[in-house]
Amino acid sequence: xxxxxxxxxxxxxxxxxxxxxxxxxxxxxxxxxxxxxxxxxxxxxxxxxxxxxxxxxxxxxxxxxxxxxxxxxxxxxxxxxxxxxxxxxxxxxxxxxxxxxxxxxxxxxxxxxxxxxxxxxxxxxxxxxxxxxxxxxxxxxxxxxxxxxxxxxxxxxxxxxxxxxxxxxxxxxxxxxxxxxxxxxxxxxxxxxxxxxxxxxxxxxxxxxxxxxxxxxxxxxxxxxxxxxxxxxxxxxxxxxxxxxxxxxxxxxxxxxxxxxxxxxxxxxxxxxxxxxxxxxxxxxxxxx
Amino acid sequence: xxxxxxxxxxxxxxxxxxxxxxxxxxxxxxxxxxxxxxxxxxxxxxxxxxxxxxxxxxxxxxxxxxxxxxxxxxxxxxxxxxxxxxxxxxxxxxxxxxxxxxxxxxxxxxxxxxxxxxxxxxxxxxxxxxxxxxxxxxxxxxxxxxxxxxxxxxxxxxxxxxxxxxxxxxxxxxxxxxxxxxxxxxxxxxxxxxxxxxxxxxxxxxxxxxxxxxxxxxxxxxxxxxxxxxxxxxxxxxxxxxxxxxxxxxxxxxxx
Amino acid sequence: xxxxxxxxxxxxxxxxxxxxxxxxxxxxxxxxxxxxxxxxxxxxxxxxxxxxxxxxxxxxxxxxxxxxxxxxxxxxxxxxxxxxxxxxxxxxxxxxxxxxxxxxxxxxxxxxxxxxxxxxxxxxxxxxxxxxxxxxxxxxxxxxxxxxxxxxxxxxxxxxxxxxxxxxxxxxxxxxxxxxxxxxxxxxxxxxxxxxxxxxxxxxxxxxxxxxxxxxxxxxxxxxxxxxxxxxxxxxxxxxxxxxxxxxxxxxxxxxxxxxxxxxxxxxxxxxxxxxxxxxxxxxxxxxxxxxxxxxxxxxxxxxxxxxx
Numbered sequence: 001x002x003x004x005x006x007x008x009x010x011x012x013x014x015x016x017x018x019x020x021x022x023x024x025x026x027x028x029x030x031x032x033x034x035x036x037x038x039x040x041x042x043x044x045x046x047x048x049x050x051x052x053x054x055x056x057x058x059x060x061x062x063x064x065x066x067x068x069x070x071x072x073x074x075x076x077x078x079x080x081x082x083x084x085x086x087x088x089x090x091x092x093x094x095x096x097x098x099x100x101x102x103x104x105x106x107x108x109x110x111x112x113x114x115x116x117x118x119x120x121x122x123x124x125x126x127x128x129x130x131x132x133x134x135x136x137x138x139x140x141x142x143x144x145x146x147x148x149x150x151x152x153x154x155x156x157x158x159x160x161x162x163x164x165x166x167x168x169x170x171x172x173x174x175x176x177x178x179x180x181x182x183x184x185x186x187x188x189x190x191x192x193x194x195x196x197x198x199x200x201x202x203x204x205x206x207x208x209x210x211x212x213x214x215x216x217x218x219x220x221x222x223x224x225x226x227x228x229x230x231x232x233x234x235x236x237x238x239x240x241x242x243x244x245x246x247x248x249x250x251x252x253x254x255x256x257x258x259x260x261x262x263x264x265x266x267x268x269x270x271x272x273x274x275x276x277x278x279x280x281x282x283x284x285x286x287x288x289x
Numbered sequence: 290x291x292x293x294x295x296x297x298x299x300x301x302x303x304x305x306x307x308x309x310x311x312x313x314x315x316x317x318x319x320x321x322x323x324x325x326x327x328x329x330x331x332x333x334x335x336x337x338x339x340x341x342x343x344x345x346x347x348x349x350x351x352x353x354x355x356x357x358x359x360x361x362x363x364x365x366x367x368x369x370x371x372x373x374x375x376x377x378x379x380x381x382x383x384x385x386x387x388x389x390x391x392x393x394x395x396x397x398x399x400x401x402x403x404x405x406x407x408x409x410x411x412x413x414x415x416x417x418x419x420x421x422x423x424x425x426x427x428x429x430x431x432x433x434x435x436x437x438x439x440x441x442x443x444x445x446x447x448x449x450x451x452x453x454x455x456x457x458x459x460x461x462x463x464x465x466x467x468x469x470x471x472x473x474x475x476x477x478x479x480x481x482x483x484x485x486x487x488x489x490x491x492x493x494x495x496x497x498x499x500x501x502x503x504x505x506x507x508x509x510x511x512x513x514x515x516x517x518x519x520x521x522x523x524x525x526x527x528x529x530x531x532x533x534x535x536x537x538x539x540x541x542x543x544x545x
Numbered sequence: 546x547x548x549x550x551x552x553x554x555x556x557x558x559x560x561x562x563x564x565x566x567x568x569x570x571x572x573x574x575x576x577x578x579x580x581x582x583x584x585x586x587x588x589x590x591x592x593x594x595x596x597x598x599x600x601x602x603x604x605x606x607x608x609x610x611x612x613x614x615x616x617x618x619x620x621x622x623x624x625x626x627x628x629x630x631x632x633x634x635x636x637x638x639x640x641x642x643x644x645x646x647x648x649x650x651x652x653x654x655x656x657x658x659x660x661x662x663x664x665x666x667x668x669x670x671x672x673x674x675x676x677x678x679x680x681x682x683x684x685x686x687x688x689x690x691x692x693x694x695x696x697x698x699x700x701x702x703x704x705x706x707x708x709x710x711x712x713x714x715x716x717x718x719x720x721x722x723x724x725x726x727x728x729x730x731x732x733x734x735x736x737x738x739x740x741x742x743x744x745x746x747x748x749x750x751x752x753x754x755x756x757x758x759x760x761x762x763x764x765x766x767x768x769x770x771x772x773x774x775x776x777x778x779x780x781x782x783x784x785x786x787x788x789x790x791x792x793x794x795x796x797x798x799x800x801x802x803x804x805x806x807x808x809x810x811x812x813x814x815x816x817x818x819x820x821x822x823x824x825x826x827x828x829x830x831x832x833x834x835x836x837x838x839x840x841x842x843x844x845x846x847x848x849x850x851x852x853x854x
Contacts, residue, residue, distance in 0.1 A: 013678070013680055015678070015680040015681060023680065025680060173719075188781075191781045192780075192781070195780065195781060198622065203622070205664070206625075206627045206663055206664060206665060206666075206685060207622070207625050207626050207627065207663075207685070208682075208684050208685055208706070209682070209684075212682065218680075219679060219680045219681065219682065219683070220680060220681065220682045221682065221683075222682060223622060224622065224626065224685075224706055225683070225706065225707075225719075227620065227622040227623070228707050230783075231616075231620070231783045231785075234781055234782075234783040234785075235611065235783060235785045238783075238785060238787065239787055239788065242787050258788070260603065260604060260607060261603075261604040261605070261606075261607035261608045261611065262604070263604065264602065264604040264718075264743075264744045264745065265604070265718050265720070265744045265745075324695065332816065332817065333817060334751055334815050334816070335598055335814075335815050335816075335817070336598040336599060336600075336750055336751060336752050336815055337582050337583050337598065337752050337753070338582045338583055339597040339598035339814075340597060340801060340803060340807075343597075343598075343807075343814070343819065343820055343823065344803065344807075344820075344823065346801075346833070347801065347802055347830055347831075347832055347833040347837075348831065348832040348833065349832045349833040349834075349837050350801075350833035350836075350837050351837060351838060351840075351841065352584055352585050352836045352837060352838070352839040352840060352847070353580065353581050353582055353583065353584035353585070353839060353840045354581065354840055354841070355581065355840050355841065355842065355845065356840075356841050356842065357841075357842050358841070358842055358843055360841075361838070361841070365832075391816075391817035391820065392817045393817065410817070440696075440730065442696075460569055460570045460695070460696050461695040461696065462695060462696040463694065463695035463696055463697060464696060464728065464730065466730070493728070493730045493735070495697060495726070495728050495735070495737075497694075497697060497699065497726045497737065499724060499739055499749065500701075500724065501741070501749070503749070505737075505751065507726075507735065507737050507753050509728075509730060509733060509735045509753075509755060511733065519842040522581050523579050523581050523733060523755045523757070524581055524582050524755070525582070525735050525737070525753035525754065525755055526753075527737065527751050527752075527753055529751075536818070538818075
């Protein structure tokens, strides 16, 4: 997980995306916020200390009840604010329930995690089917499970009317994907998930815009940006697969630097996933029995 | 009353827009009139037409040049040994081509109305003359005769009348315009793609600065040759400023 | 009454300041690209492995070496992809430039370009507006603002999508920015483009290209529809060459009798002194036999197949 910053110094950045959907960024993962006559739906809640700032920005857009929190996966920088936001949202609910949704593997992981997430922040409105849908603010919101991608509990959320997809950490432009192998992630699932995101996105004129994509971290994107990222993952996978076929060890593979033409693009001093970590994760995915 | 108002109208205009007519100023020299400073040491940066400029291209390779079918025989007939024997090593270093040869250029004012360009490749010197052309030009040469002027700014038309008629504003040009004639026949490329002695060359030198502090100029070169080209041949060549001439390395012309 | 009015009008006019002369050039109109430089690269297309004269780093070289041109047909999302804003000025496309006027003040607030290829459009803002923030989406053409310096328009563009420096897989990242300098001389427009890419370039890449006014031009539509036309061997297939396996990289040096080392490009290859380092070609040739007459009157667009003279 990324090191926690000084939250007092963090200023939330708000970017209008399209339709009813905004992206809010503080220090954790991006939050997607849908607002309208029904109230508010939030995808991912960042870190607990940022909840007041996140709520303050939401309240600039909408005074209605926060009816849904959807978690794309169980990592702390995406679920950490669940309980705090739920408490902040309570006074405005006026009896309506706030449902926290996540795939059942998110709930299972959080139930075992240490430190434990407060009960009021647990995604107990879990689902185990390939997808779950609901209607909010006049549009269909479809929550797709992406098996064994970044983790084993990933969800991708399509705001069908606004034509926006929130991807969680399956898609992180500007950084290598974190394949959390120890928690069910895999490169095969990651690629399949990215391909599914590409199925959901339809570009506008001249292959840009159209369906916008809110990544787990980074700027607002569209289909073309997801394609570049997907291609990178596939090409790196192909290279490592070929090296495995040639019986190279993990140390030999790392030394061969199969990501060297992507490192200048996807790695900075602050990057969470360094090249060797990415290579190792892909290797473990491909050699897992 | 109406005529009084009209008179006052134009009087007002005249005073507000023009003031009293200024006294006639003496004409400025080329140097005095320079809106930009092209002097200094420059290096050509070759990121385009690389294999035609950094190397002598293969015989017959005239790609990108808009030549007439008749020129093909000349192109295919290039004989570097013959040129060497005839002392024509500098045939590819004439004004229409020399700025494309990778090298360094030193630019300085030779006098108030002559801008001198020294090119290290081929040890060529070009002189750009501001002011009227002499009545009699010397014999045609590789560099010809270059008449220069600071590209005239578009004048405001109608003196920018502000009332009732839309104002029209002039644009200040910062470009050096050079017209070169009196050329010997030569080569547009080192592999013998020809230009004739009827060629007229027009160039525009444009200076610009980059946010990182680099200073450049680009010369847009328009070669008009009614003999070998079916349309003007237009290229743009880029030079970056260097702090000094320590890398200026004069080298003789070569045919290959 | 009339006397008072006349007096008032005269006094008002006397107080008018002289209008400042502004530096503006009219770029509007239809423009045809001139391909008198790098025609074979810009029209038929660059050869695979040709990185000559580009200040690329090793990352860019490996990307280029891995590039398989099948990607732009197999990966449907690439099929209708337009050029990036920086490459647009070099590409095979006519251009129309329109002045954008503020409807209230009738002042020029932007230039708007439209390219025939893939209908790429770009607005170059002159009204001093700021560029979007770091979280804003990137586009193919980027976000451009400009200022005048005499007769030259200096343009700065950010927020570009990942694209290419050459159409042979040599990449240009989404962290790149570029400046342009537009200058018009009569019927000729010269556009100088300087690309700064911290990901793939070790120095700014400066290129310039020329256009000629073409008032008779009528630009039509260029509507692209993407479609899966070729079967994929597997769903997650992205054509690419594994490192060290691209069999096409040596073609260029053989076709044009060039030493293979020069193909790799790099910053030093842009400078005149590099010529001292260029060795002999591994496979010399007596004469040109490929794209030799590209641009000639009998092959002005270079669409006659190679090997013809």
